[in-house]
Amino acid sequence: xxxxxxxxxxAAVSTLLATLAAGLLLAGPxxxxxxxxxxxxxxxxxxLVATTLVSxxxxxxxxxxxxxxxxxxxxxxxDGDLDVSVATNRKDEIGSVQQSLATMRDALRGIVGQVRxxxxxxxxASTEVAxxxxxxxxxxxxxxxxxxxxASSLQQLTANVRxxxxxxxxxxxxxxxASQVATRGGEVVAQVVTTMDEINTSSKR
Numbered sequence: 001x002x003x004x005x006x007x008x009x010x011a012a013v014s015t016l017l018a019t020l021a022a023g024l025l026l027a028g029p030x031x032x033x034x035x036x037x038x039x040x041x042x043x044x045x046x047x048l049v050a051t052t053l054v055s056x057x058x059x060x061x062x063x064x065x066x067x068x069x070x071x072x073x074x075x076x077x078x079d080g081d082l083d084v085s086v087a088t089n090r091k092d093e094i095g096s097v098q099q100s101l102a103t104m105r106d107a108l109r110g111i112v113g114q115v116r117x118x119x120x121x122x123x124x125a126s127t128e129v130a131x132x133x134x135x136x137x138x139x140x141x142x143x144x145x146x147x148x149x150x151a152s153s154l155q156q157l158t159a160n161v162r163x164x165x166x167x168x169x170x171x172x173x174x175x176x177x178a179s180q181v182a183t184r185g186g187e188v189v190a191q192v193v194t195t196m197d198e199i200n201t202s203s204k205r
Contacts, residue, residue: 067094
């Protein structure tokens with residue numbers, strides 16, 4: 001029996017009792033009211049009020065308790081407790097809400113699992129990227145060191161070439177000086193030969 005049927009039943013009983021009481025009151029002018037009739041009407045009215053109060057109290061208890069339980073379940077799910085157990089054995093409106101809560105819990109559990117899996121994948125990818133960056137940084141440093149060594153070697157080679165050029169210039173200067181000395185020596189020898197010829201000629205006279 002669902003909630004609408006439970007609420008309809010006491011209303012129907014109350015309506016029936018009220019109809020009976022009204023019928024007795026309407027029959028009063030035609031028939032002289034007796035003490036028994038008055039007490040009967042009063043009893044029916046009292047029974048009507050009591051039935052209504054008891055039925056209302058029972059219905060409020062039957063509705064409020066499941067609603068409080070549903071509110072507590074919704075609060076726990078909202079706080080992140082996705083392992084909470086949700087009963088889905090009722091066949092009324094409360095059961096429909098319970099089924100909706102269970103479906104929402106399962107959907108949230110799936111979403112959280114997917115997010116957790118994505119986070120783990122991102123962490124693995126970040127670790128691999130960090131490792132690749134470290135390797136690239138090491139290779140870059142090694143390449144920079146090799147370039148620095150190459151530049152140093154080029155500077156040393158340039159210095160050696162300059163030293164060789166300076167040595168060649170000095171050798172050229174020395175060769176020029178030697179050539180000048182040789183030329184002067186040749187002139188001196190020619191003068192000596194000329195002088196010796198003049199002395200030889202003079203001696204023959």
